Amino acid sequence: MSEKLRVLVADDELLARKRLLRLLTAIPEVEVCGECQDGASVLARVASGGVDLVLLDIQMPGLSGLEAMELFPLDGPYVIFCTAHPDHAVQAFDAGAVDYLLKPISAARLHKALQRAQARDAPRRFRAELERHRASDGNGEPLRRLPISTRQGIVLVDPRQITHAVLDGELVTIFTTQGQYLTDFSLQELEEKLEPGSFERVHRRALLNLEYVARLEPVDTGGYVARTLGGHAVDVSRQAARQLRRRLGLRKPPGGDSTDD
Numbered sequence: 001m002s003e004k005l006r007v008l009v010a011d012d013e014l015l016a017r018k019r020l021l022r023l024l025t026a027i028p029e030v031e032v033c034g035e036c037q038d039g040a041s042v043l044a045r046v047a048s049g050g051v052d053l054v055l056l057d058i059q060m061p062g063l064s065g066l067e068a069m070e071l072f073p074l075d076g077p078y079v080i081f082c083t084a085h086p087d088h089a090v091q092a093f094d095a096g097a098v099d100y101l102l103k104p105i106s107a108a109r110l111h112k113a114l115q116r117a118q119a120r121d122a123p124r125r126f127r128a129e130l131e132r133h134r135a136s137d138g139n140g141e142p143l144r145r146l147p148i149s150t151r152q153g154i155v156l157v158d159p160r161q162i163t164h165a166v167l168d169g170e171l172v173t174i175f176t177t178q179g180q181y182l183t184d185f186s187l188q189e190l191e192e193k194l195e196p197g198s199f200e201r202v203h204r205r206a207l208l209n210l211e212y213v214a215r216l217e218p219v220d221t222g223g224y225v226a227r228t229l230g231g232h233a234v235d236v237s238r239q240a241a242r243q244l245r246r247r248l249g250l251r252k253p254p255g256g257d258s259t260d261d
Helices: 014-025 039-047 065-070 086-095 107-118 122-137 187-193 238-248
Strands: 005-010 030-036 053-056 078-083 099-102 146-150 153-157 162-168 171-176 179-183 199-203 206-209 213-218 224-228 233-236
Touching (some): 005 014, 005 107, 014 030, 039 053, 078 086, 078 107, 086 099, 171 187, 187 199
Antiparallel strands (some): 146 153
16 A cells, blocks of 8 residues: 555545545545546546545446445455445445445544554454354344444444434434444434334434333323333423323323323
């Protein structure tokens, strides 16, 4: 590798390329060595040499980013996927990508990913993490993990381990039995990806897995505070409290909301 990290930008959207180029020019350790707008031109540029890393979009005309990466030479450049689609993270890691960034990409997140790419064991570490998840499935079936883009990278989470998620400010924190993760997912996006049988939108700022609720404590507003098995408190709105009572077959509390059926 040269003294600077030689980066190729590949995205079919001009505005996306311009944004990445603008972010890259602010990083002294980086040298932009070209830009491409489709998979075929990416392959041609990589074949000509002088590329250490490709910032690669997933969906492009002709060859997708994943398909193009599969055709890179064995000693080809590292790949960081830059995409608006979180659903391909497992495939990307399986193919050997060193990171997976979700648009819109911040300068800090891009810089972090580039630093990881310069650590030569990055692909090995990602592949090892993927294999650990596969081994935990025990039957060789495709991974059923939710890829969560965090400031520390993509975390592959078993949705059954998510206890709740809370919007605090502009970002959502996802709480699991293994830890908590700050993510760019909105609550609505997260809700759409989770099983509706266990998860309930209990507040405009909270999503709750009922499997982890230890008790519901009534509050004066007519809602609840849900106490999780992990000891967290989650606000349940008045409207969501009515829905929960119906779902759980509970009577309304004495003096409760007069609008309950």
